[in-house]
Amino acid sequence: MLTHMPCAPLDSDHHAAVPVRADSFRTSRVPTPLAPIVPMHLDTDVAVIGGGVAGLTVACQLAAAGQRVTLFEARSRLGGRVVTATAAPLVDTPWLDLGPAWFWPHQQHIRALVAHFGLSVFEQHRAGLAMYDAGDGRAPQPFDASGQTARSYRVVGGMGALVQALVTASQTGPHPVTVHRDAAIRTLTRHDDGVVLNGDGFHCTAGRVIVAAPPRVVARDIKFAPPLADRVVETLRSTVTWMAHAMKCVVTYDAPFWREAGRSGYAISWGGPLQEIHDACVPGHDRPTPDRHPAGYALMGFVAPPTGVAAQGFRAANREERRAAVLSQLVRLFGDRAQRPVDYAEYDWSRETQTCGQDDALPPGAHPEYGHPLFEGGAAGDSWQGRLVWAGADTVADGGGYLDGAVASARRAAATVLALRTAT
Numbered sequence: 001m002l003t004h005m006p007c008a009p010l011d012s013d014h015h016a017a018v019p020v021r022a023d024s025f026r027t028s029r030v031p032t033p034l035a036p037i038v039p040m041h042l043d044t045d046v047a048v049i050g051g052g053v054a055g056l057t058v059a060c061q062l063a064a065a066g067q068r069v070t071l072f073e074a075r076s077r078l079g080g081r082v083v084t085a086t087a088a089p090l091v092d093t094p095w096l097d098l099g100p101a102w103f104w105p106h107q108q109h110i111r112a113l114v115a116h117f118g119l120s121v122f123e124q125h126r127a128g129l130a131m132y133d134a135g136d137g138r139a140p141q142p143f144d145a146s147g148q149t150a151r152s153y154r155v156v157g158g159m160g161a162l163v164q165a166l167v168t169a170s171q172t173g174p175h176p177v178t179v180h181r182d183a184a185i186r187t188l189t190r191h192d193d194g195v196v197l198n199g200d201g202f203h204c205t206a207g208r209v210i211v212a213a214p215p216r217v218v219a220r221d222i223k224f225a226p227p228l229a230d231r232v233v234e235t236l237r238s239t240v241t242w243m244a245h246a247m248k249c250v251v252t253y254d255a256p257f258w259r260e261a262g263r264s265g266y267a268i269s270w271g272g273p274l275q276e277i278h279d280a281c282v283p284g285h286d287r288p289t290p291d292r293h294p295a296g297y298a299l300m301g302f303v304a305p306p307t308g309v310a311a312q313g314f315r316a317a318n319r320e321e322r323r324a325a326v327l328s329q330l331v332r333l334f335g336d337r338a339q340r341p342v343d344y345a346e347y348d349w350s351r352e353t354q355t356c357g358q359d360d361a362l363p364p365g366a367h368p369e370y371g372h373p374l375f376e377g378g379a380a381g382d383s384w385q386g387r388l389v390w391a392g393a394d395t396v397a398d399g400g401g402y403l404d405g406a407v408a409s410a411r412r413a414a415a416t417v418l419a420l421r422t423a424t
């Protein structure tokens with residue numbers, strides 16, 4: 001089974017998030033007001049923990065329903081598992097997705113959100129023959145993968161454009177969401193009339209809390225008083241953070257030479273660090289000029305799990321060694337032209353502590369079954385009396401693990417909070 005077949009505003013200093021470097025690439029800066037990390041006390045109707053797609057979506061929905069919403073994000077950037085990078089100055093690559101890139105036609109929730117924001121989409125390139133490398137010394141062979149690859153779509157501007165649209169939406173309307181970055185929540189304490197959230201140097205009183213951080217990260221990092229019931233803790237610990245183990249490498253070129261040779265760019269390989277490779281070109285690019293290198297042409301690969309022989313030692317090697325290993329594999333699959341990239345980017349999600357813990361360092365054997373009933377409604381054990389509501393891609397059955405699930409979970413959490421408010 002392949003891992004991935006497609007196919008802060010207490011002041012308004014407007015500093016963009018500290019960019020996360022992906023080698024020569026810069027992640028897109030999502031401009032949100034920057035909250036000061038000073039001792040402070042906040043008061044809000046609903047606190048949202050986690051500024052990924054789920055947290056941002058539920059924050060927007062509740063703010064639109066008239067709730068005072070405060071969102072706390074541990075990282076200095078928003079988006080969570082969504083990272084869209086921009087390229088080095090001389091390279092005219094507008095964007096590269098180093099986290100999620102695709103959504104699929106059957107995924108109604110993410111499709112509706114993308115359509116709601118009027119984002120342009122395009123179909124993942126699949127035309128041409130795929131390549132298969134058995135890794136046994138024989139030359140890689142072309143094959144027809146048209147029956148294996150499902151139609152999928154990408155967003156123009158990358159998934160970062162979706163995060164940017166959510167951030168913009170969160171700041172418009174009569175009830176803008178208060179967003180705090182660099183604001184990890186450490187403890188949650190339930191009181192009779194609400195919950196107190198504590199972070200480093202701040203605390204916040206909220207009527208209800210929506211936890212939209214990955215369940216395993218929550219179980220590891222957040223202390224609950226009263227403690228969560230054992231079965232809830234067990235459920236959090238056993239919920240896989242989808243793709244947390246993943247590492248993506250993206251190589252950009254000044255021409256789509258594989259397409260010109262009748263290849264789709266899709267490859268399955270056991271002969272190097274990348275196990276699954278895809279065309280990652282972005283639309284609307286021309287040939288290079290003397291002073292500009294339009295590098296809208298790219299190949300992207302998922303690094304094989306560390307247990308795979310071909311990828312052993314890859315993540316521990318230095319960047320130059322990794323780059324060389326990736327290029328050598330692409331040469332083997334697509335010819336000598338692959339040796340002349342414009343740029344190379346990589347992103348190892350297993351090193352991101354807010355995404356990946358020890359239990360997620362290796363991939364599950366198959367796509368997990370998501371959607372434990374304990375994540376539904378305000379159920380976090382009776383002791384929390386509906387004050388705690390779960391969201392996040394990994395908490396729903398419908399689209400579990402995917403962006404679609406993140407949006408579905410946000411809708412569920414918003415409906416739960418509004419229903420609980422009406423009931424009390």
Ligand SMILES: Cc1cc2nc3c(=O)[nH]c(=O)nc-3n(C[C@H](O)[C@H](O)[C@H](O)COP(=O)(O)OP(=O)(O)OC[C@H]3O[C@@H](n4cnc5c(N)ncnc54)[C@H](O)[C@@H]3O)c2cc1C
Nearest residue numbers: 050052053054074080081100101102185392393401402403
């Ligand atoms: C390499 C890769 C490729 C992927 N490809 C696809 C794809 O093509 N299509 C697809 O649909 N999905 C894909 N996914 C999955 C997709 O990225 C996720 O489903 C989605 O982004 C999860 O959103 P989320 O908001 O639920 O969680 P996250 O994005 O993980 O957001 C959770 C947020 O909580 C924050 N947080 C954690 N702890 C705390 C704390 N204590 N206090 C405050 N904040 C905290 C984190 O920093 C993070 O920002 C991919 C993922 C990866 C890594």
